[in-house]
Amino acid sequence: MADVYKQSFKQNYTNNIELSIFNCGIERCAPGQTWGPGIRDHYLIHLVLSGKGVFEVGGRTWEVSQGQLFFARPSQLIRYTADEQQPWEYSWVGFNGACAHKLAAQLPFTDDSPVHHTHDPDGMRAALANIYSSRGLQPQDEAAMVGYLYLFIASLMKETSAGKPHTASSSSQYVLNAIKYIQFNYSHDISIDDVAKSVGVSRSHLYRVFMLNVGKSPIDYLTEYRINEACKLLRAGNLSIAEVAVSVGFFDQFYFSRVFKRAKGVPPSKYFAAQADAPADGPDHQ
Template sequence: MNKLSNDTYKHSFKPKIRENLGLTVYNCGFQKCESGYTWGPALRDHYLIHYVTAGKGTYKVNNNIYEVHAGMMFAVFESSVVSYSADEKDPWEYYWVGFNGADAERLVKLSPLRKEAPVLNAKGNDVFQSALLDIYRNAGSGPADEARMVGYLYLFLSHLIALSAGNAKYSSSSAVYVENALKFIRYNYSNKIDICDIAKNIGVSRSHLYRIFVRHLSMSPNEYLAKFRINEACALLRNSSLSIGEIANSVGFDDQLYFSRVFKKYKGVAPSRYVSQTGQHSD
């Protein structure tokens, strides 16, 4: 890691716990880099978007090298090995946000950024700098802080999605079905709903529901519903005094043992262990 000189700065925030319903801020901040400042080569376990406000630098990914200057964005996709360096003579300044979650891939796919096209010219759209700064200004570890950060992240992504020509993907019929399915899940996950209920509610067959989920979210409807419920359970474990059984019932599981198995599948630990690790609640 390069040491910052006196005329450079870095302000950043990383929450200790990275859980949220559908979207989670992993890190955020802004930095004026010193000459030649470099990160990588390495990979991230989340999405990371930089918006350059001054200077220039280079971004390397998949054997491609991109020249990036003020008014441009570059995106790091999870599990991609990348490196980026500030210019020696005119080092860049940038704002960034790192994020992930059940909704992250769907939202990124609606934007102009792609793995095969990870750099975007957004010059003249000063809204991005202020949107990213709002995320940082509302950084904090409490539930209210987390909600504000995610809210501003959604606003930032909405500006990014608006750059997509005509929002063709967003208005496609399959995308509308997915949106309606996600809304149904958000409003009904605590009930004993299954995939047949979701498909019936939005007016498609179960097989078609499966296909459009895989196409738009890269996961099955069952997996999305399970992850959604487990992330909701994590929030309750951290922020309520409910027992494990009460939490299981609250997120749509009527069998506590089955809930514990699903929880461990997605979080790597049992609910009781997760609780002890966060120190928020004991059953």
């Protein structure tokens, strides 16, 4: 049997709160070597390079072998054990951060299927090796590791998309895509026609799915989003009303003031003072 070994790196501090590497490495396990049962406080992906073992989560057990990845979410009770005759060798990466949940939701793993057979084991192995080889304690090392992590996640996302049947998007997915478009483009001179075009539906269909899923029309959502962003800028207090208007996609200051007053009950010029005088019953809805 090949020699047992472990090479690993653990990060004790992060400059990147959006996405950060918790740990990474490569290991050839001893026969029957196990971790758990226990929980992690981060997302964890293993790629089996050779051999095999079992992964237990949610009271169920999966056999995992070469070319397969297994995935654990934070706070799940898990255990993984190397086979007695053919113990596995694997690479892994653990990650967390503010956007980790959103990224994890787009990977080819579910609670019912936490194991995935990759179409490109060599590419996945190289991606994980790049993360580990970029390890270090300097900010530039962390930036490189996170960059390679994004590339690894992107490769998994491609396999997620490839594994899905080519069916029409659900109404909720249209809405999510439209909301993303609005959040990235609200400061520009966009129309609802632009939003509908960005997600590949007609304006009337977009209206119907918004009313069904959000309870308001797309134009009302766009306007509300812009006004709430304007409130943040007004509270910061370092921009004029005209500058705030342009910053959130209103290129007519007087029209902005009318829309703002209709939404918030006071004109933007009085908003900050009105906030200061309001009873302390919670933050303004954003």
